[in-house]
Amino acid sequence: MSETTEHHEDWKPSYNPWLIAIVVTLAAFMEILDTTIVNVALPHIAGSLSSSNNEATWALTSYLVANGIVLTISGWLGDLLGRKRYFLICIAMFTVCSFLCGIAQSLAQLIIFRLMQGFFGGGLQPNQQSIILDTFPPARRGAAFGVAAIAVVIAPIIGPTLGGYITDQATWRWIFFINIPVGIIATFFISVMVEDPPWEKNRRNRGIDYIGLGLIAIGLGSFQIMMDRGEDADWFNSGFIRVMALLAFVGISGAIGWLLIAKKPIVDLSVFKDKNFTGGCIMIGATGGILYAGAVIIPQLAQTVLMYTPTWAGLILSPGGVAVVLLIPLVGRLMTVMQTRYVIALGFTIMGFAFLYATTLVPNVDFKTLAFMRTFQSSALAFLFVPISTVAYMTLPRELNSDGSALFAMFRNVFGSVGISLATSQITQRSQVHQSYLSQWATPFHQPYQALVAQYEQSLRAMGHAGAGVHDTAVGHVYQVMRTQVAILAYTDVFFYCAVVAFTVVPFCFLLSAKIGGMRPGGGH
Template structure:
């Protein structure tokens, strides 16, 4: 429910802007507010769980996320929606880390791969289904139902947690002083980073004074938080977890997964809608079969982990992800729906080889009392890198489109025969449609310009897929930094501090 809300709103933004009588650019603040608040709380959720008690905090998060979802759907103007989305992000940020901590404390190491496989269905499939579900709801009902669908699920979730979840002794409520300085630096650093990444493309990145100020505050806050948290006696987040090599490498790898997952989930529907003219629903349907691939493969991965070391599976996952992205870099304007679906299925299916093994190996050498902080930082890395991935994807498309246009324009000249041939055929086509001789020149120029823009855009998307493929191949050697574990998750892995 919470992960779904990071992507389901994207396709509803034009409808929200129109219904609330605001611009699309202003409506995107509803997404920015959610991501900023979510990123901040992800980091400190372990501390909040210690102060309130993990079960109590988990139930508060589910209940208030549900209430805020209802209020978002009832919003009558944009300021109301932004405020309720920010509150939704604040309470939603505590769900993922608490869920992981509960799994870590409930299941012994040899059974964690199966537990993480179940939750991976939600964590990986939700961002994939978000645009599909959001597109269908907004096209056939109202954007408000994008939020209202959370209400019955949230009510059922609160009742289920109240009945089934119990806190172990180390996760129960206990007194803890408030690290005001550390908390303030985290809010400053991560809040400004999320806003900068979400608004950077629209505001021309460092050409904008607003983005430069956010960048300065972000770096100051993050570096200041790291320095403070490493020296204070009772930090709001215990960074000692990064002293464990498996956790440090695992957090880096899950960040890479988030980067690839969210960036690729943006590229395919964006190409479908903006370049070849699909509706929001049809563009979302391109993503849906990829979710089926994940669902089919995840049980298989659980069996593989019983026989093969997790680091081998992870390395293989990043390699085939790179190969899938290279395979996807063959977009053309005449591409059919089925081919687009195959491209997306190849990309999404690879995630099954990454999420579960990384989740298992990351925590294998951590002491139980650090699970709360570790789960918070693990989720934070995935979400923050996912946000960066979305920004990188959109920026890369813009930059590569401009580069491709600058290269292609040299061939749009009467001295280049293919250009003359295209010009001639276009003129004939418009004449057959009944265009007057007086309007032919303008019509031909417009037709060629439209084709020029579309061709440059298609090439830019191919360049983006090539870039992300190279990034996946570059990550493969990092997998060998993980310590070898006994297949099946049983037994103690070698020390990795």
């Protein structure tokens, strides 16, 4: 072994690795929080900026489009600019763009600033993960990823709660302004504490792969637009969505083909030669899809069906965040005595049963039951994110960490968008199916229907109502009960589909390597 290589192997960060993990996670937490905190504020943004709710959702779409593209190419940008320099640029500009979003005076301004915010925010998650990979030796990465999990798992959970509270108590502009002090603190400490290791400093610039960059931008950008706007545009009945789907297919398939033959590709797909990394990407994709779907549809159920305020709808998710924080250290210890693939399989099994339990939902469900359902679901994430991340990078060559981190984060976010879109579209579709079925019984010739109408008429008369309008009011009440029942049935269907996805992934967990070098006895399994 050469002296240079030995020096590289002996390299250690100047500051405590745990402090470095905390400060880089702070930056990633801020960015991931912004993917969900805006959701509950969209109606307020629309009203404030004199636009429709449909138009206001472009503030979310623009962010996701830019974010998804940059996530994939962040490894190349880190090589081009230097990882630490690129990370600092991303944090500083994300903070500036947050301020610009907060002072936007029109929807067009907000969309442009959100696009910029997504562009700079896209580099934060992969850089956070690659810095942690280089800062900690393989045997300690599992514990370090426990810190990273706070950003990835907790931020989407508390985002709706925090967004709802801020919107109710102040104004939607503060959901952007709160990033400013966090961004300033993170920029300062990262500039002082984080350093590029020798192998990062000596990495050769890959140049600019214009073809790969263009295909990735077209493919992922069009895909994100299709998934985010598909439900509002009636999916493939819309010419716009069909064009986006075509561009997504051409862009993504073209990018894969080009990156496989290019001499200096913008993203090195050789990372997928590592079986554990490939399996980890698939599993983190499934986890992201279910995580984001649940984080969106449960507050949606609370607000649209149960008439909760944004704050109370968000609070349903909060106990789940606490459960994850408490369980992650226990899972870390479990990984030292149980094969990691078994821990992951256990996590997906718990998640499957949690969503099966959620199919017992009823129209008069109370807050405690809803919060418990979501806590049960969230607790499974503690058994998934850290073990999956540990397995994915354990056998990946060090020089591929940057590209691996970028693609790993891309899988989680892209499948998260897919999960949200499929869940919301299925709620609409299944509502139509259940309404069609139930409406055939809402006729004067169906005795239980007549009995229910008569019961409401009797109650109305007892409250002092009289006249011919009593019957019409009673029928209206019955119709509202039916609409609520239809919605509840649709949500239970989606919960069942999530359970099926979770259980389907379980067998694939056992395809991961049984023994992985570099971990303590027991944890290497």
